Amino acid sequence: MQIALFIIGIAVACTQLAVAETRFVQDRFVIGLWNPPATQESLDARYQEIAV
Numbered sequence: 001m002q003i004a005l006f007i008i009g010i011a012v013a014c015t016q017l018a019v020a021e022t023r024f025v026q027d028r029f030v031i032g033l034w035n036p037p038a039t040q041e042s043l044d045a046r047y048q049e050i051a052v
Contacts, residue, residue: 039046 033050036043
């Protein structure tokens, strides 16, 4: 029984190490547009404002 618990403990520790090594780290922040700007006038100018 102690050997089984020892093996389970080793398996859990290895799994936690694997998870820690593959943790996602976000290095960029992006704001996206799902919909076009609300105005239809000077649409190119509105997109230029957003791009700046």
